[in-house]
Amino acid sequence: xxxxxxxxxxxxxxxxxxxxVNENVVVLDADLSKSTKTAMxxxxxxxxxxxxxxxxxxxxxxxAGFSTCGKIPFASTFAMFATGRAFEIIRxxxxxxxxxxxxxxxxxGITVGEDGASHQALEDLAVMRAIPNMVVxxxxxxxxxxxxxxxxxxYDGPAYARFGRAAVPVIYDEDMTFExxxxxxxKEGKDATIIxxxxxxxxxxxxxxxxxNEGIEARVIDMHTIKPIDIEIIxxxxxxxxxxxxxxxxxxIGGLGSAVAEVLVENKPVPMKRIGTQDTFGExxxxxxxxxxxxxxxxxxxxxxxxVIKMK
Amino acid sequence: MxxxxxxxxxxxxxxxxxAAGSGHPGGSLSAADILTTLxxxxxxxxxxxxxxxxxxxxxxxxxxxxxVLYATxxxxxxxxxxxxxxxxxxxxxxxxxxxxxxxxxxxxxxxSLGQGFSCSIxxxxxxxxxxxxxxxxxxxxxxxxQEGLVWEAAMAASHYKLGQLTAILDYNGMxxxxxxxxxxxxxxxxxxxxxFGWHVLEIDxxxxxxxxxxxxxxxxxxxxxxxxxxxxIKGKGVSFMENQVGWHGSxxxxxxxxxxxxxLGGAN
Numbered sequence: 001x002x003x004x005x006x007x008x009x010x011x012x013x014x015x016x017x018x019x020x021v022n023e024n025v026v027v028l029d030a031d032l033s034k035s036t037k038t039a040m041x042x043x044x045x046x047x048x049x050x051x052x053x054x055x056x057x058x059x060x061x062x063x064a065g066f067s068t069c070g071k072i073p074f075a076s077t078f079a080m081f082a083t084g085r086a087f088e089i090i091r092x093x094x095x096x097x098x099x100x101x102x103x104x105x106x107x108x109g110i111t112v113g114e115d116g117a118s119h120q121a122l123e124d125l126a127v128m129r130a131i132p133n134m135v136v137x138x139x140x141x142x143x144x145x146x147x148x149x150x151x152x153x154x155y156d157g158p159a160y161a162r163f164g165r166a167a168v169p170v171i172y173d174e175d176m177t178f179e180x181x182x183x184x185x186x187k188e189g190k191d192a193t194i195i196x197x198x199x200x201x202x203x204x205x206x207x208x209x210x211x212x213n214e215g216i217e218a219r220v221i222d223m224h225t226i227k228p229i230d231i232e233i234i235x236x237x238x239x240x241x242x243x244x245x246x247x248x249x250x251x252x253i254g255g256l257g258s259a260v261a262e263v264l265v266e267n268k269p270v271p272m273k274r275i276g277t278q279d280t281f282g283e284x285x286x287x288x289x290x291x292x293x294x295x296x297x298x299x300x301x302x303x304x305x306x307x308v309i310k311m312k
Numbered sequence: 313m314x315x316x317x318x319x320x321x322x323x324x325x326x327x328x329x330x331a332a333g334s335g336h337p338g339g340s341l342s343a344a345d346i347l348t349t350l351x352x353x354x355x356x357x358x359x360x361x362x363x364x365x366x367x368x369x370x371x372x373x374x375x376x377x378x379x380v381l382y383a384t385x386x387x388x389x390x391x392x393x394x395x396x397x398x399x400x401x402x403x404x405x406x407x408x409x410x411x412x413x414x415x416x417x418x419x420x421x422x423x424s425l426g427q428g429f430s431c432s433i434x435x436x437x438x439x440x441x442x443x444x445x446x447x448x449x450x451x452x453x454x455x456x457x458q459e460g461l462v463w464e465a466a467m468a469a470s471h472y473k474l475g476q477l478t479a480i481l482d483y484n485g486m487x488x489x490x491x492x493x494x495x496x497x498x499x500x501x502x503x504x505x506x507x508f509g510w511h512v513l514e515i516d517x518x519x520x521x522x523x524x525x526x527x528x529x530x531x532x533x534x535x536x537x538x539x540x541x542x543x544x545i546k547g548k549g550v551s552f553m554e555n556q557v558g559w560h561g562s563x564x565x566x567x568x569x570x571x572x573x574x575x576l577g578g579a580n
Contacts, residue, residue, distance in 0.1 A: 026441070050437060053471075058430045058464035065434020068412075068420065069442075073434070089461070092424045093431055097412050 004167035007199075008106040010142035011163045012037025014149035015074060019045045022153055026066055028052055030059045030077040035165075036106045038076050056081045060089040060103070067099040072153055075101060079108035079121035079162060083128055095133045095158050102152045103128075106163040109249035110277065110294055111199065111287035113166070120282040126254025128160040129227045135159040135180060136227040138248075138256075140201035141171040144224055147178035155180055162198060164249075166287045169202045171222075183230040189219030192305045193237035193244050197223045197256045200247040200275070203291075206298035211305055218305055229259045231267065238268040243308035245273050247301050249291075252276035271311035273304040314520045317387055318348040322549045323576050324383030324396050330569035332400035335408070338559040339453060340380035342484040342517070342544040347384040349523040350449055359389040362416040368446050373429040374453035374482065375409040375422030376561070382406050382415070390417035426459035429479065433465050436477040436537075447531070450479045455487030458496050463508065470509025475534040478527065479510075482517065484546035486557050505539040517542030550575055 019025050019041055028050045033039040042049035052059040056077055063073035075082070082105040083090070094101045108121045128136045137152070137159060139145040145163060152159045159180075171186070186201065187208055196204035201222045208218045219241055221233060238244060244264065246257040257274030264272060277294050291297050321344045329335040347370075351357065355368040372381045379399065386393045391405070398404040405414050409423030419435070422428035432450040439446045456462060469477055481501070489495045498504070505512045511533045515522040523542070530538035546560070547553030550572040553564075564572055 026438075047441065050472075052468055053464075055464035055468070057426075057461045058433065058468055061427055061430025061461065061465065062434035062437065062468065064427075065420070065431035065436075066438050067434070068431070069435055069438035071438050071441075088424060089427055089430070093421070093427045097421045 003170045005142035007145040007163040010145035012040035014146040015041040028075045036076040056086040060086040063101045064093040076104045079105035079124045083124040095131045098133045103160045107165045108162045110282045111166045113287045116284040117281040122251045137161040138198040143172040168199045181228045183233040184222040187220040189217040193219040193241045195221045196247040203298045207301035234263045238270045245304045247275040271308040321383045325379040326572045328396040328399040331397040336376040338546040339377045343482045369419045371428045371432045371450045385417040425456040426461035430465040436474045454483045466508040469537040473535045474537045477537040478530040480540045484544045511536045511538045514541045517544035
């Protein structure tokens, strides 16, 4: 886990590679192509790149129109504007008719940092998850982010993917498999399970190390697909480890924590804690400082795991 | 001939909305002559093969006027006219607002204002990217242009020089709460579209010769999208519905439907 790459970098790289093998792919952006990294696609395929200007609603509507003509549009902007400002266009023009549009949002979560609360999307997973027909992805590192882009292109229907701004540890080898709807058991363990998503998977792995030093064996699951959620892997973890902690860079309301809680309550209720922002807006700061203040670190996960084990 | 088609379409609107017991007759009747001209004079479509790749596309951005689109598609032969009598009923093909996955000939699911127009930008860009000469037509309501999304799309259409796109504004002057000019004026509407880089024409939206001339002219403009501002009468063709805001979104009762159909030349 020495190398660090931002998942948005992987997104741009994957798009440029995807463009070579799939000529139906078109990419749309809203004046942020250098930040979202779609400029990497634009450089290779200028005629299939469309800058729609600072107009996120029309970005999504145009993408919907493209998809009705057999194109596979990847519509990109920051998570806040994609899922907030353009929500209703995604709902009514894209998801209602199950159109083949990929909404790819970067700069999600609190680690966008210094820009502050207005730019820290902490509810994007919740709002996208609530729309029928929408698939919701949140890759953990650069390798899985690249694979997620290819998996989305293969999948026929609307999909949302969340990417981050900051460089994060590379967890996976190049041969990892990204299958939409299937969580990955990254590390075994019998005492409790940490189900993490996005950049919190790296924190979960660090937490596992810390716990292991104290003789606690925690399982770690990377839940890169928030919807459809992998019920099987959650129930198995509940049965075998008897306690669950979820970890996400998102409000605890409506995201991974809620999705896992719904599965547990209906299938196998076990003690559970949710790591995430506690229904609050963020503030300006360095990503690391914010992760600490809003209790999203390995240390916080360790504390939660110890507490769920006591509740068993 | 077009007049006969338009009258049949108007009858279809009345029958459908009456059978549904709800819906939007006013803005459907105002657009009947425009849709008639598009489907029976201008557009390349094949009712037997609705997904024909070389077809022109029509997007009803003012999706609440679904009855006029349904009645037009039925008149053109995309599906049997009997379906019109099931409008808005549980399990029916014809939903309250157009659903592209259920209805042959419907190119985009619409109903949330401004969105269909925005989708038509993507369709036109796609056609252009593929080097096709197929055209895209979008019908907007006058109240609809109060949506910000319309102007985002308008800006993009001229930026990308979408000569293959023709928009038509069904300008009947009324919206749910009253006259446009009282609720939120859209004027000077011609100047607005021109300043956004569109080729703009103003016509009488019930005069077939003028509609034909405008649609033909739009086709000659290659590097600019065209907006046809069509002055219309809300409720056109049914005397007691004409220019009445109240008929924006209410269905005629039995006697009213009978009277309307009689005015249009009988139930058949």
